[in-house]
Amino acid sequence: MYTQALNTREAAGAAADPEREARFQACVDAESRIEPNDWMPDAYRRTLIRQISQHAHSEIVGMLPEGNWITRAPSLKRKVALLAKVQDEGGHGLYLYAAAETLGISREELVEQLLAGKAKYASIFNYPTLTWADIGAIGWLVDGAAIMNQIPLCRCSYGPYARAMIRICKEESFHQRQGYEIMLTLARGTPEQKAMAQDALDRWWWPVLMMFGPSDQDSQHTDVSMRWKIKRFTNDELRQKFIDATVPQAHYLGLSIPDPRLAFDAASGHWRFGEIDWDEFKRVIAGNGPCNRERMRARRKAHDEGAWVREAALAYAQKRRQRQAAMQVAAE
Ligand code: BYC
Numbered sequence: 001m002y003t004q005a006l007n008t009r010e011a012a013g014a015a016a017d018p019e020r021e022a023r024f025q026a027c028v029d030a031e032s033r034i035e036p037n038d039w040m041p042d043a044y045r046r047t048l049i050r051q052i053s054q055h056a057h058s059e060i061v062g063m064l065p066e067g068n069w070i071t072r073a074p075s076l077k078r079k080v081a082l083l084a085k086v087q088d089e090g091g092h093g094l095y096l097y098a099a100a101e102t103l104g105i106s107r108e109e110l111v112e113q114l115l116a117g118k119a120k121y122a123s124i125f126n127y128p129t130l131t132w133a134d135i136g137a138i139g140w141l142v143d144g145a146a147i148m149n150q151i152p153l154c155r156c157s158y159g160p161y162a163r164a165m166i167r168i169c170k171e172e173s174f175h176q177r178q179g180y181e182i183m184l185t186l187a188r189g190t191p192e193q194k195a196m197a198q199d200a201l202d203r204w205w206w207p208v209l210m211m212f213g214p215s216d217q218d219s220q221h222t223d224v225s226m227r228w229k230i231k232r233f234t235n236d237e238l239r240q241k242f243i244d245a246t247v248p249q250a251h252y253l254g255l256s257i258p259d260p261r262l263a264f265d266a267a268s269g270h271w272r273f274g275e276i277d278w279d280e281f282k283r284v285i286a287g288n289g290p291c292n293r294e295r296m297r298a299r300r301k302a303h304d305e306g307a308w309v310r311e312a313a314l315a316y317a318q319k320r321r322q323r324q325a326a327m328q329v330a331a332e
Helices: 006-010 018-029 041-061 063-067 076-101 109-114 132-150 158-189 192-210 222-227 235-253 277-290 292-305 309-332
Strands: 264-266 270-272
Touching: 006 041, 018 109, 041 063, 041 076, 041 109, 041 222, 041 292, 063 076, 063 132, 063 292, 076 109, 109 292, 132 192, 132 235, 158 192, 158 235, 192 277, 235 264, 235 270, 277 292, 292 309
Parallel strands: none
Antiparallel strands: 264 270
8 A cells, every 4th residue: 555645634735735646646557546535636646437437337327228128038048147237237237336436526416417418428338239139249349348448447546446446356257258259149040040149249349449438549548547557448448458359259150240340460469440430439439329318318217216215325324323223332
């Protein structure tokens, strides 16, 4: 842990302090973890709140496209697995909100930002799940991309985020396998099932590549986040790793990647790919993707309808505190 520990609140109000910043950077460079009560530059705190909260919102909104298929899963086994996966994603959102709270922002504030449309969440969750094969494609590709992005976050310089990511990555790995297994079953099934798997791959491939964020030359935050060891790889590096790992998986399924320019470059050992439609990416993150409005409507409805649960939980916690205080008084 960072030894120059200072009170968080004191640090949050601190003006630029080159000496402390140099000590902070030396600590990051030495691969020590930054913990909540350590001094940190305001911009580091803000960057983490931004990234962790976007990540948490993504997990929560990410429950919606798959939740859409729970009642229509083709067998009890598939239903149980999908239910568990969606539940895991809710859990991931909660670990991540808790990690963000260690930086001095409340969960209520974060949720309010999401519901007010002020906070971003992953672009991918604004696409519809039209067939059962989409559930396979999400597990295989979306969770596969998530793992590629998130394994390096287990080594993030901020302790609470890094620790949350370790558990999340273990669960994501199960999600990816269940998705691939659905795709394998469909790809080895009837011609109609194989066509359904191919159609899902065709629709999800390009949006999945956008999950890694803008290309390095357009990424605003990568340089600083790499210096602070929040990010360990650039957006383009992770996208390339994902493509290299996924193309052979598609071939094993007997499916084709919807990119006429995809070609193996033996000299570099990488798969070269076509141009991503960055206009589509910008449209989706600006709120104009196929399902943005539907997703926000669903979250607001869930929040409103869950108000009584939050009130009841608070009332119960208060009652417990009062009961414990009364017991303590009686024991003294
Ligand atoms: N979608 O400078 P850049 C999951 C924004 S959950 C929307 O490169 P950075 C799963 C970016 O926020 C998946 N917005 O940013 C859940 C920034 O805007 P602001 C979520 C995007 O932060 C359930 C601007 O574009 N995973 O896997 O250095 C079921 C410029 O970008 C996106 C995480 O959140 C996008 N795809 O890098 C299944 C992982 N990409 O904030 C699966 C943690 C970029 O300036 N996050 N933007 O307004 C990260 O690793 C990084 O934040 C990113 C972006 C790589 C996403």
